[in-house]
Amino acid sequence: MTTAATVQSGLAAQGYVASDDLAMAVHLALVLGRPLLLEGAAGVGKTEVARALAAWKGCALIRLQCYEGLDAAQAIYEWNYQRQLLAIRALAEGGETGSAVEARLFSEAYLLERPLLAAIRQPVAPVLLIDEIDRADEAFEAYLLEVLSDFQITIPEMGTIRAVTRPMVILTANGTRDLSDALRRRCLYAHVDYPDAATELAILQARRPDMGAALGQQIVGFVQSLRKEALEKKPGVAEMLDFAAALAGLGVADLTADPGVLQAALATLLKTQGDRAAVTTEVAQRLAGRAA
Amino acid sequence: MRGAVTRFAARDPGPVARVAGFMAHLRDNGFRLGIAEAEVAMAALAVTPADEASVRRALKVVACGCAEDWARFDAVFDSYWRNGGRVRRKVVPAAPPPHARPARGAEGDSGTGRGQAEAPDSGRAGESEAGGPGRLVATAVRNLRRTDLRELVAAEDIRAAEVVAIRLGQALRDRRSRRAKAARRGARIDLRRTIRASLATGGEPMRLARRRRPDRPVRIAALVDVSGSMTVYARPFLAFLAGLMRADGRADAYLFHTRLVRVTEALRDEDPLRALDRITLLADGFGGGSRIGAALAQFAATHARRFVNGRSVVMILSDGYDTAPSDALAQAMARLARRGCRILWLNPLKGWRDYAPVAAGMAAALPYLDLFAPAATLDDLAALEKELARL
Numbered sequence: 001m002t003t004a005a006t007v008q009s010g011l012a013a014q015g016y017v018a019s020d021d022l023a024m025a026v027h028l029a030l031v032l033g034r035p036l037l038l039e040g041a042a043g044v045g046k047t048e049v050a051r052a053l054a055a056w057k058g059c060a061l062i063r064l065q066c067y068e069g070l071d072a073a074q075a076i077y078e079w080n081y082q083r084q085l086l087a088i089r090a091l092a093e094g095g096e097t098g099s100a101v102e103a104r105l106f107s108e109a110y111l112l113e114r115p116l117l118a119a120i121r122q123p124v125a126p127v128l129l130i131d132e133i134d135r136a137d138e139a140f141e142a143y144l145l146e147v148l149s150d151f152q153i154t155i156p157e158m159g160t161i162r163a164v165t166r167p168m169v170i171l172t173a174n175g176t177r178d179l180s181d182a183l184r185r186r187c188l189y190a191h192v193d194y195p196d197a198a199t200e201l202a203i204l205q206a207r208r209p210d211m212g213a214a215l216g217q218q219i220v221g222f223v224q225s226l227r228k229e230a231l232e233k234k235p236g237v238a239e240m241l242d243f244a245a246a247l248a249g250l251g252v253a254d255l256t257a258d259p260g261v262l263q264a265a266l267a268t269l270l271k272t273q274g275d276r277a278a279v280t281t282e283v284a285q286r287l288a289g290r291a292a
Numbered sequence: 293m294r295g296a297v298t299r300f301a302a303r304d305p306g307p308v309a310r311v312a313g314f315m316a317h318l319r320d321n322g323f324r325l326g327i328a329e330a331e332v333a334m335a336a337l338a339v340t341p342a343d344e345a346s347v348r349r350a351l352k353v354v355a356c357g358c359a360e361d362w363a364r365f366d367a368v369f370d371s372y373w374r375n376g377g378r379v380r381r382k383v384v385p386a387a388p389p390p391h392a393r394p395a396r397g398a399e400g401d402s403g404t405g406r407g408q409a410e411a412p413d414s415g416r417a418g419e420s421e422a423g424g425p426g427r428l429v430a431t432a433v434r435n436l437r438r439t440d441l442r443e444l445v446a447a448e449d450i451r452a453a454e455v456v457a458i459r460l461g462q463a464l465r466d467r468r469s470r471r472a473k474a475a476r477r478g479a480r481i482d483l484r485r486t487i488r489a490s491l492a493t494g495g496e497p498m499r500l501a502r503r504r505r506p507d508r509p510v511r512i513a514a515l516v517d518v519s520g521s522m523t524v525y526a527r528p529f530l531a532f533l534a535g536l537m538r539a540d541g542r543a544d545a546y547l548f549h550t551r552l553v554r555v556t557e558a559l560r561d562e563d564p565l566r567a568l569d570r571i572t573l574l575a576d577g578f579g580g581g582s583r584i585g586a587a588l589a590q591f592a593a594t595h596a597r598r599f600v601n602g603r604s605v606v607m608i609l610s611d612g613y614d615t616a617p618s619d620a621l622a623q624a625m626a627r628l629a630r631r632g633c634r635i636l637w638l639n640p641l642k643g644w645r646d647y648a649p650v651a652a653g654m655a656a657a658l659p660y661l662d663l664f665a666p667a668a669t670l671d672d673l674a675a676l677e678k679e680l681a682r683l
Contacts, residue, residue: 003341004340020345021349021352021353024340024346024349024350024353025353027339028336028339028340028353031339032332032336032339034332039358039362069470069471071472078484079484079487081483081484081487085487085495088491089495091495098492102491105491137470137471138601177602177630177631178630178631178632181324181357184357184358185324185326185328185357188353188354189356189358189361189362190353190362191359191362
């Protein structure tokens with residue numbers, strides 16, 4: 001029997017520091033067997049939850065990256081046409097009946113599993129990550145609802161395939177478009193925010209235990225205040241970790257020591273021309289000075 | 293009305309009734325919850341420690357469905373379980389503010405209603421005269437006179453507008469879908485069907501089945517500002533709206549001033565002049581004040597949920613002069629943009645020399661627009677064809 005606390009410590013063992021809200025959401029999703037919809041800005045660690053969860057449970061992570069125009073052939077299954085053609089040629093001399101040939105061609109051996117089909121046929125329940133669901137179009141949402149409600153997939157040539165195990169489903173979205181109410185209602189929901197300073201420091205320490213405490217505090221303070229600036233694209237947690245890695249690589253022990261180095265390391269945090277121009281050396285120094 | 297009754301959790305008979313009561317409370321506060329959620333909530337509580345923080349988190353995970361719910365949940369939770377307050381009135385759809393209520397009804401029951409009309413014409417009581425010096429100033433007061441739209445629009449205008457609307461519709465409409473579909477002729481070969489069919493011919497793929505990307509029609513929703521400051525442009529715009537409705541069976545039409553009215557059905561009337569007659573009745577308050585933010589917020593919260601999706605184009609014809617603060621408009625635009633539609637704003641003033649979108653409303657809306665173009669006459673609208681095709 002898991003509780004929110006065991007989820008939290010389990011994820012922490014995998015280097016993922018989950019907030020109390022998120023831990024409760026994952027716990028309920030596991031116990032109630034419901035899909036979990038995670039929403040939040042890019043770079044707050046939504047995808048990372050699934051990774052950490054799979055690592056903690058010691059099961060496979062099956063990922064379906066959504067994009068506009070994603071359809072059933074890429075998400076559920078497809079036949080292996082090349083093999084089918086070859087088999088037809090090889091069978092031509094054999095004198096088998098049509099129906100025998102058909103049964104053979106549309107069998108397991110010629111089926112290409114795509115993520116959704118693969119996820120329901122694992123012997124050990126995997127974590128199924130449906131990433132950026134809001135990028136797929138509404139028609140695909142309808143497919144997905146069907147799979148998520150019954151956990152079975154119908155292939156006309158083979159019949160209905162029922163789930164061997166129920167995967168733990170995590171969906172992520174970052175608000176590109178509104179999701180349908182039907183999908184939202186099927187899922188538990190958690191909104192993931194940028195971590196607060198204490199949590200972010202814990203993340204940094206979990207990922208880079210070698211980092212000095214003073215520099216860690218500076219980095220977190222700097223990134224936190226940078227997020228309060230009016231930026232086009234706020235730096236996420238992954239960017240913060242890159243920034244820390246960059247500073248470690250450059251041998252920096254104090255953020256305020258060398259403005260030039262800090263400005264160079266900002267390449268890991270600021271990813272648009274406008275943001276680079278907005279955070280001048282003076283601004284960066286002011287923020288670093290406040291964080292120190 | 294049930295929403296006005298205060299329920300005290302402590303008097304409820306058992307945990308199931310309490311959770312059901314809380315779900316009802318959430319529903320009153322605009323959360324979209326059904327019976328199923330109450331069951332899930334009970335199941336969730338069964339596996340949750342019985343301290344307040346855990347229960348709060350568990351119910352939050354079950355009851356919320358979007359970021360707005362998430363942000364509001366704690367306050368709603370406190371107001372119920374801590375007997376902190378009365379049940380709040382349902383927030384969706386937003387009720388019009390008191391001074392935007394129909395003036396004739398308001399005169400009797402709210403003496404303060406009209407006195408609150410804020411800025412820029414607060415010195416002058418009453419309606420703004422269309423065509424007078426205050427024409428470009430947005431007003432919060434509804435026009436008490438009813439304008440007869442038939443005086444504004446002639447039948448030949450509608451016919452000319454129909455031609456323009458058909459051409460614009462075509463420029464906007466046909467978007468190639470990203471998803472291929474089986475078809476008789478097409479660019480790609482459909483291997484699944486080809487192989488299947490080849491079984492009949494001993495494995496020789498004699499008939500090549502094909503796939504193509506079908507055209508997906510774009511749905512147009514046109515919102516026309518008919519407030520006082522727009523009166524001079526009403527003629528071409530209304531004609532355009534009528535033409536659009538007659539040319540495109542899927543398009544939607546709305547008029548707004550201090551409130552928003554859907555006029556799609558009325559404009560589809562076979563007789564174009566009778567159609568205008570019908571919207572005259574609907575759009576009572578024509579030529580009065582403007583409340584773009586509230587009207588668009590209402591649109592985004594109600595009609596847009598049903599009619600606007602990623603394949604829609606929302607066309608707003610307005611001068612951007614709004615009496616309400618501009619954050620309302622910015623929020624409404626953000627909400628609308630999240631439906632995934634493309635948004636065009638056609639502003640009659642933009643054609644003027646030295647025009648800059650400084651009206652607070654216009655400036656707030658700019659970041660969300662896919663196209664911001666001038667349009668004051670039918671010819672201007674016709675000239676948009678190329679730009680629309682490029683979108």
